[in-house]
Amino acid sequence: MSSFWIMLIGSLVASSCGILGCFLILRRMAMLGDAISHAILPGIVFAFLISGSRESFPMLVGATLVGLLSTIIIQWMKQNGVQADAALSVTFTALFALGVILISLYTRQIDLDLDCVLYGEIAYVQWDTWQLGDLNMGPRALWMVGGVFLLNLLIILLFFKQFKLTTFDPALAAAVGIPVAFFHYLLMGMVSLTTVASFESVGAILVVAMLIAPAATAYLWTDRFHLMLSLSILFGILSAIGGYLLAVPLDASIAGCMAMMAGILFLFSFLFAPRHGLVSKWWYQRKWYSKPQ
Numbered sequence: 001m002s003s004f005w006i007m008l009i010g011s012l013v014a015s016s017c018g019i020l021g022c023f024l025i026l027r028r029m030a031m032l033g034d035a036i037s038h039a040i041l042p043g044i045v046f047a048f049l050i051s052g053s054r055e056s057f058p059m060l061v062g063a064t065l066v067g068l069l070s071t072i073i074i075q076w077m078k079q080n081g082v083q084a085d086a087a088l089s090v091t092f093t094a095l096f097a098l099g100v101i102l103i104s105l106y107t108r109q110i111d112l113d114l115d116c117v118l119y120g121e122i123a124y125v126q127w128d129t130w131q132l133g134d135l136n137m138g139p140r141a142l143w144m145v146g147g148v149f150l151l152n153l154l155i156i157l158l159f160f161k162q163f164k165l166t167t168f169d170p171a172l173a174a175a176v177g178i179p180v181a182f183f184h185y186l187l188m189g190m191v192s193l194t195t196v197a198s199f200e201s202v203g204a205i206l207v208v209a210m211l212i213a214p215a216a217t218a219y220l221w222t223d224r225f226h227l228m229l230s231l232s233i234l235f236g237i238l239s240a241i242g243g244y245l246l247a248v249p250l251d252a253s254i255a256g257c258m259a260m261m262a263g264i265l266f267l268f269s270f271l272f273a274p275r276h277g278l279v280s281k282w283w284y285q286r287k288w289y290s291k292p293q
Contacts, residue, residue, distance in 0.1 A: 003248075005126040007241050009141050010258055013198045014210045014236025016149040019156060020191050021215030022225075022232050026167050031085075032071070032188075033211035035092035037195050037204045039070035041099025044199075049106060060196050067192025070095055071185065122202045122254050141202075148197040152190050159183065164225060206255040210236055213262035220266075220273040235265055 017033075024030050043066025044059050051058035070091050077087035130137040137143065156163060165173040166183045174180050191211070198207045218231035242265075243258030250257065271279050 002123075002126045003244065005139050005142065006122055006254060007244050009125055009139065009145060010122060010202065010206070010240030010244065010254075011237040012142070012145045012149050013202050013206065014214060014240045014258075014262075015233045016145065016152050016194050017198070017207060017210035018214035018218070018232035018236035019152060019229055020187070020194060021211045021213075022218065022229050023163060023167055023187055024191070024211065025215045025219060026225075030212050030216070031088060032074075033191060033195065034208045035074070035088050036067045036070060036188075036192055037199065037208050039092040039095040040064075040067045040192065040196055040199070041096050042066055042102055043099075044196075045099050045102040045106070049102075060193070063196040063199070064189065064192045066095065067195065068185065068189055071188040071192075075184075122206070122258075125202075144197045148194050152194060155186070155190065159186075163187065203255045206259050209259035209262050210239070213259070213266050214239060217262075217266045217269045220269040220276045223275075235262070239265060 021030070021033070024032055040063035043063035046066070047058040047062030050062070073091050074084075074087045077091070078084050082090075125139045125141040130140045130143055162173070162178050162183050165176075166178060166180050170180045195207050195211075214232045214236040215228070217235045218228045221231055222228050239262035240258050243261035244254055246252075246261060247254040247257035269277065271277050274280055
């Protein structure tokens with residue numbers, strides 16, 4: 001039963017991250033997920049300092065607010081002449097360093113350490129259950145990441161046209177009256193919330209990998225946006241299940257194997273995807289030039 005919970009929670013994390021990753025990649029903001037996953041560290045620490053507990057809700061609120069703050073700072077710096085990559089790097093390294101300093105200062109007063117914050121362990125999620133009275137509702141992480149996945153799906157379905165237009169042609173979106181800045185920060189809020197919801201149970205490495213790899217893999221297989229979203233979910237689920245099945249015989253980190261499986265799927269697609277794979281391109285070119293003129 002424990003393997004079922006691990007694969008299910010990993011698949012939900014991968015699906016939620018994969019959908020958002022499609023928008024990030026098409027907006028050329030793929031590394032923003034990595035930046036947010038590090039920048040939210042002081043938000044987690046502040047939430048612990050204020051609440052005095054390790055409950056999930058204060059952590060979600062604090063980290064999401066700091067994640068949004070980091071995106072606002074990055075956008076403000078870009079608008080004032082700082083290069084996008086420099087703005088991103090300076091912001092997330094400064095906030096991450098602040099979080100490390102706060103942990104080192106207050107780790108004796110609060111049951112919180114750097115490994116706890118940075119490296120979640122998905123193998124233990126089935127032991128942290130949600131008790132509703134005398135009823136065992138299952139792993140707490142399942143409800144958290146599952147709820148965030150459904151929320152992301154609902155928001156994207158409600159505002160799909162707006163997200164699509166602001167992603168592909170923000171100038172046209174602004175011309176027809178769509179509030180581009182609002183949907184930008186709404187997307188960043190969804191990324192922050194998803195990152196935080198997945199952070200404690202599965203760890204930063206898996207979250208960052210699933211924000212980028214499944215969407216990048218889907219991008220190689222299709223030029224249709226609807227299909228890209230669906231394929232990102234499929235590749236995310238395959239990465240989660242395949243990574244767990246790989247980790248068991250190797251007795252290795254489950255989250256690490258899931259991230260590695262996502263990389264393997266991307267590498268395979270990079271080589272053999274029908275239209276954009278290197279081998280496929282070489283084959284089509286060889287076939288074309290070999291035709292009699």
